[in-house]
Amino acid sequence: MPSAPRILLVETQDSLRGFLGAFLDAEGFLCTAVSDLMQALDVLRSSPIDLVLGGEMEPASLQPTLVREISKCGAGLSLLSHAPQLEPFPRIIVTPDSKEIFLRLLNDTVEAARLRRALHRAEDTLRHVTSAIHAGVWDLHVTSDTIVWNARLFQMLGMEPNEVKPSMEWCRTLVHPDDTFAFQKLLEDYCEHRIVEHLLEYRLRSKHRGWIWVRDCGQVALFDLAGNPQRIIGSVIDITVRKNEELRLRRSEEETRGLFEQTPDGLLQIDFPSCHILNANPAFCRLTGYTREELKGKKLSEITHPDDIVFEAEGMRDLLRSPAPAQTTLQKRYLHKNGNKIWALVTTTFQRNDAGEVRCVLQSIKDISTWKFPVSDLPHRSNLFQTAFEKIPVAIWTSDVNDVILHANSRALEIAGVTLRQAVGVHVLSGLPGNVLRGIRSAYLQAKTELRTVRVDAVSIQNINRETLLLSGWFVPLETDGVYEGMACIFDDVTDQKEAERRHVKAREELEERIRSRTGELSAINAQFVREIEISKTLQNQLIQSERLAATGMLAASIAHEINSPLQAVTFTLNAIQSDAKKAENEKLLDEISIVRDAFTHIRDTVKNLLDLNRPNQALQQMADINQTIQSNLDISRNLIESHGIELLSEFSTRIPAFRFSPQRISQVMLNLITNACEAMGKQEGRKVISVKTRLSEDFVHIVFADNGPGIAPEDLPRIFDPFFTKKKKMGMGVGLSICHNIIAEHGGTIGVRNRRTGGAVFTIKLPVEQKEEVNRG
Structure with missing residues (x-):
């Protein structure tokens, strides 16, 4: 049988450094230079060691992976050192190719070390960059549900690091309730692999500023082997100012749109210089009979009377040459959809951009058809005006620029007690007494100099018949283009009205006095009634108490009579027994007699207390x-x-x-x-x-x-x-x-x-x- 391969188990950095020597840098990583890596691999290939197994230097998942690869080969294997990670595998089958398998895995490990080192350097660079910019940066570790913030994000939310819980669940509590659904859906989309990056605007709760708007963008930075996101990194920018400005602009647009749609005068928005209608409000549509859609795209000349087209164009040219801002007002005729002519008072203004260039034309249109009438109607309308002037139930004087009366209606002549011939040509303030003249003159001069209506209230005067009247009214200056041309004095006799008001005030004061008097009487009666009720309750309680004490007294006297006599007899007997017991020195009997005497004493005291309830002091x-x-x-x-x-x-x-x-x-x-x-x-x-x-x-x-x-x-x-x-x-x-x-x-x-x-x-x-x-x- 072939000899089992030898395995070197490296458990610590020191052991690995001793084996590889100079091929580790100061941080414990393998040198990343290609020549150094190749030299390290050559050393391993030429060494008598068949396999090198790392301890804390490699990921925990490397050991089982290596074991699975080696176990496929089929040869026996002896371990030179104890390896806790290999305890489930006491025997390992190895073939001559196992060393190449390991070297391939080791090569991957070296590459992973290089990537980790590059990642650390990138993280350091990112840290420096994020500390120098104004964006908040966050780093979410999905598996551990922990999140890390940079200093800018703490500052943005007005929090200290010790106030923050590094969990996503806690971060959800900072999100505005109206934005919680979108925020939660974003996380679910990441977990369901529907997105790998995002851009979302939502609100967060700041400690000192309330709700702030943020723009959050991020993406997945790390996936696991199954493709699930393990780490998501993103940045947050405070956009509260922009959002508030957008809200202000949106409200301004809504208000402007509301004014445009609801104003009772017609409004037109016209393109310049083509003069095509861009928009029209409902009031103008009602005025001309067209719908908004029918007006859009029409040229202004299509709905203008032919005789007024040149006149309006000249007005626009004059306005264009005028310094901004400026406007022009003219009377013109519009053509109704049914062909009728409509007189309107048109005010034209130009909307300009920041460079002063005209963007569009705005026109405000007021219907004045009822003001316009043929010249042939003038005499008739003048007669109508004269009739109304004469029959109006208030006094009216008109004076010229020199304050001389030009005309007066019937009511004015009636109050003054004069005829029209006597009034015309007289100074408007003549014939007034000094005290009245001072008040009237100041109001008259104020209206004349300031060209505004001034009210005069309850002025007392005497007419030619020496009747005292109270007059209230107005001085209305008549002017043309700011030039004073005369005065209209409009007054009414309020003598009866003021007298009625005086009587009403007097009646009200008398009524209030009677109410106060009656209120005082009712209050006194009520206070007396309350006192009588309290006295009645006191007497009733005293009566009940007296009846109780009387009954108690009778009961106590009866009980005392029935109990005292037997008690005296029992007391005499106890004294005799006690004397005999003392002579016989019977201590037990004496103790029992003492107990009985105490009980009788309690009975005596009880009877005494009953008698004391009713006994006079x-x-x-x-x-x-x-x-x-x-x-x-x-x-x-x-x-x-x-x-x-x-x-x-x-x-x-x-x-x-x-x-x-x-x-x-x-x-x-x-x-x-x-x-x-x-x-x-x-x-x-x-x-x-x-x-x-x-x-x-x-x-x-x-x-x-x-x-x-x-x-x-x-x-x-x-x-x-x-x-x-x-x-x-x-x-x-x-x-x-x-x-x-x-x-x-x-x-x-x-x-x-x-x-x-x-x-x-x-x-x-x-x-x-x-x-x-x-x-x-x-």
């Missing part, structure tokens, strides 16, 4: 120190508080004077609040706190008792001081807080409760301070 009120009273109760309850693991905090104001109250009754209130707080926080975990504070505000002492327990259910807060209201599951009749409420009310004070936002309840007691005496606080 007999405790003596005296001048005392409220801080000392509260501190005494805290000291008495200290063992109870500490046994529940509760921390006690107190803060007393030193500004509170001594005042009249019952220390015994206030002590009962404090002990009740302390007991309730201890029971509420008994099984609570964590820190437990009771805090008591006092402060003076005006003539009242405020006692604030708070805990950090579970608080009171919101729905229970309105009823917390009602008799027999309780949520305790063991012992308690719900009269403690009701007694507290009664005690504070006996002192003329109030007690309220609320829940804290951080947990727990807060009771606030407010007691009036009377007969002040300063107490030495030491």
